[in-house]
Structure formats: C-alpha cells, structure tokens
Amino acid sequence: MDTITLRPFRPEDAPWLVERHGTLYAQDEGFDDSFAPLVARIVDDFIANHDPDRDQGWVAEADGRRLGSIFCVGLDETTAKLRLFLLVPEARGRGLGRRLIDTCMGFARDKGYLEMQLWTHESHRAACALYAATGWQLVDSKPVHSFGVDLVEQSWKITL
Template sequence: MDDITLRPFRADDASWLVERHGTLYARDEGFDETFAPLVARILEDFIAAHDPERECGWIAERAGKRLGSIFCVTQDDQTAKLRLFLLVPEARGLKLGKRLLTTCMSFAREAGYREMALWTHESHAAACGLYRSFGWQLTGSKPVHSFGVDLVEQSWRIRL
C-alpha cells in the first residue's frame, strides 16, 4: 500500500467520481439513474463553495489510477459530515478504507469540529463495520425507497 497516495480532490476528478458512483452503485446495489446526478450536485456544490480551512476531499491513487475518495464537509459549526466515501473493487481489502477514514477524521479534528456525522445504507456492511471499529455510533435507521430500490437508511455519529 506504500505505492498508494492520497491527494487533494481536484475539479477534474468530478466526472470520474460521478461515473464510478453511478456504475458501481447500479451494479452492486441496483440503484437507478437518479443516484449519479445526486453525486454530481454534491461535487458541484463542493467545487463552487467549499471552505478549504474546514472542508477537504481526497483521492486515493496508485500509479495515476484513481482508487477511491472521501470528503469532509461542514454540517454545522461543530459537526463535520463525511461524504462520498468510495473504494473501487480492486482497492478493497488493502486497508485503504482505514487510511482514508483516518485522514478524514484527523482533518475534521484539526479543523476544530467536535463531532462527525454520516449517512449510509445498511447494505454497506464493510463500511459500517469500519465505522463501528473506529468508534462511530449508529444513531438512526429507517426503511426507505431511494434510487429505485428498498433500502435501510442509517445515520452515524462520532465525538472527535
């Protein structure tokens, strides 16, 4: 994993992130065509108005090939929100998820946030296991119909 670097997100990463989210979530979760535009809007907002002192995105790369992402954005003055955490299938099992999560949480702590929150789905068992191992707490769970499928939506939080 020494050959994998984490670098700041750049605007030219957006199309890759939108495509990867759309393709992988359609293939793995059965999500419909409404999901990728949501990712695009999140990235457009980040590019247009993020505060670099309090918000950051990272791209994991190996030999110029993108392998994943994670973002820390402001939810409110005291709370950071984790967003767009993604690992491509060939990068799973390399402990890269731990590295990305550690980087994001450390940034949030250093930026002065007191806690972090995230929203995910129960079907993301590996990610939920990772959050739990880092001390995140499941704070809410409810069945929903989103992106063309029935899901169990989850909210998680951690004190920093």
C-alpha cells in the same frame, strides 16, 4: 498495486467520481440512474462552495489510477459530515478504507470540529463495519425506497 497516495480532490476528478459512484452502486446495489445526479450535485456544491480552511476532499491513487475518495464538509462550527466515501473493487480489503477514514477524521479534528456525521445504507456492510470499528455510533435507521430499490437508511455519528 504500488504505493497508494492520498491527494486533495481536484475539480477534474468530478467526472470520475460521479461515474464511479453511479456505475458501482448500480452494479453492487441495483441503484437506478437517479443516484449519479445526486452525487454530481454534491460534488458541484463542494466545488462551488467549500471553505478550503474547513472542508477537504481526498482521492486515493496508485500508478495514476484513482482508487477511492472521501470528503469532510462542515455542517456548522462544531460538526462535520463525512461524504462520498468510495473504494473501487480492486482497492478493497487492503486497509485503504481505514486510511481514508482516519485521514478524514484527523482533518476534522485538526480543524476544530467536535463531532462528525454520515449518512449511508445498511447494505454497505463493509463500510458500516469500518465505521463501527473506528468508533462511529449508529444513531438512526429506517426503511426507505430510494434510487429504485428498498433500502435501510442509516445515520451515524462520532465524537472527535
């Protein structure tokens, strides 16, 4: 893989982002077809309502191929939410996840957010390990049945 660049999310990335989330989560986690529509709603909301001065999405690319994504979306004046963090399998284990998280958190700091939150599932072990390694704290964990499977839903936060 040649040089990986991070560029701002563009609306034409939306179909890829929705498809990759739906396909990879079905393959890796057994999620049903209710997950991709949730991702589509999140992406559509971002496109329609984001504040470019306070919200940003990034897409990682190499040789014109999309490899991952991450978003920073304001919840209120002091809190941002990390969303839509994804790496395709061939991009994992190369430090790109850390780079995406660092970029997202740096943006949040630069925009004056004091803390960040995220929602995930315990089964995303590599992502959860990365959150912990970058200073995030697990603040809530509960069993749920979502997307056709039994999961442990987690909430994390970090003070910036």
